[in-house]
Amino acid sequence: MENYKKMVANLQEVDDIIKAVQVLQWDRETNMPRAGSIERTHQVSTLRKIAHEKGTSAEFTDTLGAAAQDVADLDADSDEVRLVALIQRLHGRQSKLTTEIVQRLAQAEGAATSAWIKARADNDFESFRPYLETNVELARETAELYGYENELYDALLRGYEYGISAAEVRTIFDAVKAEIVPLLQAIIEKGRPIDDSVLYQPFAVEKQEQFAREMATAVGYDFSRGHLGEVVHPFMTNFSQNDVRITTRWYPEFLSSGLFSVLHEAGHALYEQGTHPNFSRTPLASGTSLGIHESQSRSIENLVGRSRPFWERHYPQLQATFPDQLGSTSVDDFYRAINKVQPSFIRVEADELTYNFHIILRFELEQALLSGDLAVKNLPAAWAEKMQSLVGVTPDTDSNGCLQDVHWTRPSAFGYFPTYALGGYYGAQFMEAMTEQDPTIADQLSTGDPSGMVNWLRENIHTPGSKFPPGELVIRATGRPLSHEPFVRYAKKKFGAIYEL
Ligand SMILES: [Zn+2]
Numbered sequence: 001m002e003n004y005k006k007m008v009a010n011l012q013e014v015d016d017i018i019k020a021v022q023v024l025q026w027d028r029e030t031n032m033p034r035a036g037s038i039e040r041t042h043q044v045s046t047l048r049k050i051a052h053e054k055g056t057s058a059e060f061t062d063t064l065g066a067a068a069q070d071v072a073d074l075d076a077d078s079d080e081v082r083l084v085a086l087i088q089r090l091h092g093r094q095s096k097l098t099t100e101i102v103q104r105l106a107q108a109e110g111a112a113t114s115a116w117i118k119a120r121a122d123n124d125f126e127s128f129r130p131y132l133e134t135n136v137e138l139a140r141e142t143a144e145l146y147g148y149e150n151e152l153y154d155a156l157l158r159g160y161e162y163g164i165s166a167a168e169v170r171t172i173f174d175a176v177k178a179e180i181v182p183l184l185q186a187i188i189e190k191g192r193p194i195d196d197s198v199l200y201q202p203f204a205v206e207k208q209e210q211f212a213r214e215m216a217t218a219v220g221y222d223f224s225r226g227h228l229g230e231v232v233h234p235f236m237t238n239f240s241q242n243d244v245r246i247t248t249r250w251y252p253e254f255l256s257s258g259l260f261s262v263l264h265e266a267g268h269a270l271y272e273q274g275t276h277p278n279f280s281r282t283p284l285a286s287g288t289s290l291g292i293h294e295s296q297s298r299s300i301e302n303l304v305g306r307s308r309p310f311w312e313r314h315y316p317q318l319q320a321t322f323p324d325q326l327g328s329t330s331v332d333d334f335y336r337a338i339n340k341v342q343p344s345f346i347r348v349e350a351d352e353l354t355y356n357f358h359i360i361l362r363f364e365l366e367q368a369l370l371s372g373d374l375a376v377k378n379l380p381a382a383w384a385e386k387m388q389s390l391v392g393v394t395p396d397t398d399s400n401g402c403l404q405d406v407h408w409t410r411p412s413a414f415g416y417f418p419t420y421a422l423g424g425y426y427g428a429q430f431m432e433a434m435t436e437q438d439p440t441i442a443d444q445l446s447t448g449d450p451s452g453m454v455n456w457l458r459e460n461i462h463t464p465g466s467k468f469p470p471g472e473l474v475i476r477a478t479g480r481p482l483s484h485e486p487f488v489r490y491a492k493k494k495f496g497a498i499y500e501l
Helices: 002-030 034-056 058-070 079-094 099-122 125-146 152-157 166-190 205-218 256-273 290-304 308-321 331-338 354-371 376-390 418-437 439-445 451-462 470-478 485-498
Strands: 226-230 236-240 243-248
Touching: 002 034, 002 058, 002 079, 002 226, 002 236, 002 243, 034 058, 034 079, 034 099, 058 079, 099 125, 125 152, 125 354, 125 376, 152 166, 152 354, 166 354, 166 418, 166 485, 205 226, 205 256, 205 308, 226 256, 236 256, 243 256, 256 290, 256 451, 290 418, 290 451, 290 470, 308 331, 354 376, 354 418, 418 439, 418 451, 418 470, 418 485, 439 451, 451 470
Parallel strands: 226 243
Antiparallel strands: 236 243
16 A cells, blocks of 8 residues: 555645645635735745646656555445545546646636726726636636537536536526426515515624624534634635634625525535544545535525524524514514515525526526637626526626626636536435435424534535545435435425415
8 A cells, every 4th residue: 555655645745735725815815915916826826836746747647556556456435445536537637737727727817806806896897808808718728628528618517516517407407497487486476575674774793793603503613623704705715624714794784694604604614624534634525526515505504594493493592682673573574584585686695596597697608608609798798688587687787797706717617606506406405315314303403403414414425525426425315316306396395385375
């Protein structure tokens, strides 16, 4: 096992560098003065270059090949065999990129990020356009380098959701559209909009934060290995399973945004805090795909955090925190308010139903940009048109339209968006499976206690880390491949009840 050990030692050093990059990026989003941007871009770019060289050197390629020989006789499900298989897959992909393009990707991202922050603040798409054109071109270039069998988009999607094709995503999204469009229509036609004004009142940020911390703890987030920071665009990042940080943004006059993004990011963090300790400093110690990652965050945010039993349990404490604002609002009205279905411009503020359409829109536009069917200069108009046809609203500005998300500042992030919606479908499928397998989980959830659910997720999803690719993990955990049907059943039942359809 000498070569295997040598391989692991190299992986650990690469992991150290990658985690240092993540610290720099976390700092950039939370604390760094904007003036530090150019140098920070160089710092990240240099470290990524070193990591790339270390992970793709001829010496490492030899070690990897020899390590594969070392583990050839071990059990196919052993950690060693699975780690080698994962590295062969990642290595194969990474070695398709030259050091030169890796640096160009990092530099393009740095430049585009600064341009996007300004363009979004100024509602000035035109100033961001050249950066986006570069990024689309770079995304195409990298997809060609990775290679693909059917569609260029597959090459990019594969980096985020290994084993699923663009065609399969289209099939799932079309099925979701066929079911959720009529549901949304029925809600709108019912003509009984929910009054959620109770959520829009002055809520002191310190008290919001205190309460959100308690809710994050209630769903299992471990603050002794965590940290909560404040940013423009909430995210989770981790530097080890013992340092898993979440971020949020607070609105002094709106309760939902800060609270539910803390629960969302806590769901991501549970996954990273829950990987097997033996996997530390290797690529096994991380979520296996973005879709599975998003299933964890959306399960905690929505299946738990927007459920009625959770609030029957915790609403009295929220009322005690904000007696003037919520003292005369019933738990039933609060539950309806936090689940209001409302077509709107902003993805991250969207409800559970219209959220799907925000993602489908981005998936379709990305494909059009990459195929050349849509020129970048026509993106704002195409965005507005699709928002109208899918969500039923037209954004008032580009800042509330195609400039709202950070993703397209990264040429490597094309192919990322579909995983957000897939996460909702994985999550609903996990929920159905766990309550079938163990009815006490459902009993606990009906009292607002997610501990049985979190234990099931820890055992079936978190502990294996990246040991199994997403398609295999889903079958191992639920006995079935990914389907949109559990999500559709969940959505119809929940929103049918809320809107009395
Ligand atoms: Zn997320």
